[in-house]
Amino acid sequence: MSNSGHPKDSGKRRGLMLVLSSPSGAGKTTLSRKLIEEFDDVNLSVSATTRAPRPGEQDGKDYFFRSVDAFHDMIERREFLEWAHVFDRYYGTPKADTVARLDAGEDVLFDVDWQGADALHDQMPNDVVSVFILPPSINALEKRLAARPGSTPEIVARRMEEAKREIMHWRRYDYVIVNDDLEVAYQRLRRILLVERLKRLRQLDLEDHVRQLLGEA
Ligand SMILES: Nc1ncnc2c1ncn2[C@@H]1O[C@H](COP(=O)(O)OP(=O)(O)OP(=O)(O)O)[C@@H](O)[C@H]1O
Numbered sequence: 001m002s003n004s005g006h007p008k009d010s011g012k013r014r015g016l017m018l019v020l021s022s023p024s025g026a027g028k029t030t031l032s033r034k035l036i037e038e039f040d041d042v043n044l045s046v047s048a049t050t051r052a053p054r055p056g057e058q059d060g061k062d063y064f065f066r067s068v069d070a071f072h073d074m075i076e077r078r079e080f081l082e083w084a085h086v087f088d089r090y091y092g093t094p095k096a097d098t099v100a101r102l103d104a105g106e107d108v109l110f111d112v113d114w115q116g117a118d119a120l121h122d123q124m125p126n127d128v129v130s131v132f133i134l135p136p137s138i139n140a141l142e143k144r145l146a147a148r149p150g151s152t153p154e155i156v157a158r159r160m161e162e163a164k165r166e167i168m169h170w171r172r173y174d175y176v177i178v179n180d181d182l183e184v185a186y187q188r189l190r191r192i193l194l195v196e197r198l199k200r201l202r203q204l205d206l207e208d209h210v211r212q213l214l215g216e217a
């Protein structure tokens, strides 16, 4: 199904940056995929990373998989909106595209850690809407990490070790969703998107509309 979600099809709006963070394995990627499937004007920001692809992951779709040298070249060429060192690997958000998409009235979805969320908010405070995803329990988080394709006990242990540090940043976010039942969590996420689209500053044709109303009054 495709859906613009805008109440007035001709209405001009500025896109928003929907930034999702969570401890690894809580469900950001799963929720992001559902949002992109439903809304044709929501696009995923594809990050660059120096980690290896998981089974089924594609270069350019899930990530831009790069060598450490190539990643450093991208840093030097100032190609990132933000970048961070996460789980001993580099991850970065490319700048190209995002600004153009926002201006074109399209939303951009970011799946980044708390450092990335902070950096994106610092750079574009009026555009960022941040959502923290919590797991229903630590046990459930560990099971989800272990069940993911390509998982190993070492990867699970490393990510569980980091989970507490990531969760401690939950208060910095505009919204928090507990991802227990996937469908309930998804409905909450899509409601956040639809409401945030209605923020006054994002409805670009309101000035003209109100001027016209006042002229008619
Ligand atoms: N509500 C849910 N109930 C049960 N399993 C879920 C739920 N949400 C996600 N999962 C499963 O948990 C695993 C981890 O989810 P996902 O990859 O979306 O997490 P993530 O937060 O994006 O992790 P990372 O930060 O490492 O990229 C996946 O196998 C996914 O299918």
Ligand SMILES: Nc1nc2c(ncn2[C@@H]2O[C@H](COP(=O)(O)O)[C@@H](O)[C@H]2O)c(=O)[nH]1
Pocket (backbone or CB within 6 Å): 021, 022, 023, 024, 047, 048, 051, 082, 083, 084, 086, 087, 091, 092, 093, 111, 112, 113, 115, 116, 117
């Ligand atoms: N600061 C950034 N963090 C990012 C970016 N892309 C992904 N991430 C975060 O890294 C971890 C691990 O991801 P995984 O795909 O290896 O499991 C997770 O918390 C992501 O949110 C980025 O561009 N910048």
